[in-house]
Amino acid sequence: MKLPIAGMLRDVVESLFKRPMTEKYPFEKHPAPERLRGELMWNPEKCTGCCLCSKDCPSNAIELITIDKKAKRFVMEYHADRCTYCAQCVQNCRFDCLNMSNTQWELAALSRKPFTVYYGKDEDVQIILDKQAGAKTPQPKPVTT
Ligand code: SF4
Ligand code: SF4
Known part of the structure; x- marks a missing residue:
């Protein structure tokens, strides 16, 4: 019967001549599996604005905002x-x-801001950002005399 200490010593000596099993992430990365589910991407080319995606989302994570349905601006x-x-x-x-x-x-991020992503043409996204900023700015109360 081998003593456990002998096995341990053999492992230690062998490990001196082996490459480490760990990876140098994030400096070296393996390609992710093809079917990995990362960030959601939207291609507006064929979008009809039906909103089925946002209605079916169980966590209220997507909203399709219509600027001009006829012109397909979403x-x-x-x-x-x-x-x-x-x-x-x-x-x-x-x-x-x-x-x-x-x-x-x-x-991963240190604040919540990068988790909100807007997809669309730059000018359309700007319209939405301006609207949202306007909605957040408190309006002055009317002065009554
Ligand atoms: S609104 Fe959503 S479900 Fe409808 S076409 Fe566009 S991306 Fe697809
Ligand atoms: S949570 Fe909503 S946005 Fe995220 S993958 Fe599911 S349906 Fe799509």
Whole structure:
């Protein structure tokens, strides 16, 4: 019968000549599996504005904001911190506008702000941001004499 100490010593000596099993993350990264569910991505090209995605989202993580339905001007507001990464919206979109990225998955942040993402044309996103900023600014009370 081998003494346990002998086995331990052999492991120690062997480990001196082996490459470490750990990875140098984040400096070296393995590609993520193809089906990994990372951040939600939206392709507006074929979007009809049906809002099925936002109605079906169990965690209220997406909102499709319509600027001009005829001109197909929509903005998608996505809350990555509410998302459960269930991919229900991806499966339910009949026009293949949504997918979950397998490259954008390092989503940790020190504040909540980066978790709210706006997809759409820059000028349309700006309209929504301006509206939201206006809604948050307290309006002056009318002066009565
Ligand atoms: S379900 Fe698809 S087509 Fe409908 S609003 Fe969402 S992204 Fe657009
Ligand atoms: S992946 Fe699930 S939780 Fe996230 S936005 Fe889509 S339906 Fe909502």
